[in-house]
Amino acid sequence: MLSIFVIIWVFLFLSGLVIFIYGFPAMIAVGPIPTSKKGIDKAVALAKIKPDEKFYELGCGEGRVLVQTVEKYDCYGVGYELVYPYYLLAKIRVKLSKKSKKIEVRCKNFFKADLQNADVIFCFLTPKLMQKIAKMLKEMKLKKGVRVVSYAFKINDMEPIEKIKHNKENWNIYLYKF
Ligand SMILES: C[S@@+](CC[C@H](N)C(=O)[O-])C[C@H]1O[C@@H](n2cnc3c(N)ncnc32)[C@H](O)[C@@H]1O
Structure with missing residues (x-):
């Protein structure tokens, strides 16, 4: 009996440790700050998503933007999230969505993401990560004219094709074409 408890305890401890080590760098780098619903609406509207286009979110947190966007625009959605607990929450949110399929x-890690099929890429990260992502996208094989929406942080060496102010949080939202 005691050994079962020891095995369960060791299992829970080790899974906790793996989750912590795996997601810690991303948690430190960005954190889970979620976008507001109004912010999501404004940001995603910039990309003018058409039904069945493919919407990718780099760092999808607990999946709010991803699910809200697919439900609103009837597009396909793919989200990358490194922190396991957020990933699990996102999976639950997707399961509960009427568009889960x-x-x-x-x-x-979104730096290992396959983005070849993306029509729209959404990011809400940090200034530093945004520059790294821009570099990655420039070196990657992408569909021509992919729209990239960056919530709050610009890409330093690129002119956005559109820029709007999100007054509530006093942040800009940028739209780029690659
Ligand atoms: C500021 S939050 C934004 C969450 C969500 N996109 C939203 O707008 O509500 C950024 C997310 O990116 C994730 N993240 C950071 N670096 C990552 C990486 N290299 N690969 C995958 N996810 C990452 C973080 O864990 C966090 O959940």
Whole structure:
């Protein structure tokens, strides 16, 4: 009997440790700050998503933007999230969505993401990560004219094709074309 408890305890401890080590760098780098519903609406509207286009979110947190966007625009959604607890919350949110068949969440570093099919890429990260992502996108094989929406942080060496102010949080939202 005692050994079962020891095994369960060791299992829970080790899974906690793996979750912590795996997601800690992303948690430190960005944190889970979620976008407001109004902010999401404004940001995603910039990309003028058409039904069945493919919407990718880099760092999808607990999946709010991803699910809200697929439900509103009837597009396909793919979200990348490195922190396991957020990933699990995103999976639950997707399961509860009426559009769950059109949404996929991957627990994976977005720097290893396959973005070849993306029509629209959404990011709400940090200034530093945004520059790294821009570099990655420039070196990657992408569909021509992919729209990239960056919530709050610009890409330093690129002119956005549109820029709007999100007054509530006093942040800009940027739209780029690659
Ligand atoms: C500021 S939050 C934004 C969450 C969500 N996009 C939203 O707008 O509500 C950024 C998210 O990116 C995730 N993240 C940071 N670096 C990552 C990486 N390299 N790969 C995957 N996810 C990452 C963080 O864990 C966090 O959940």
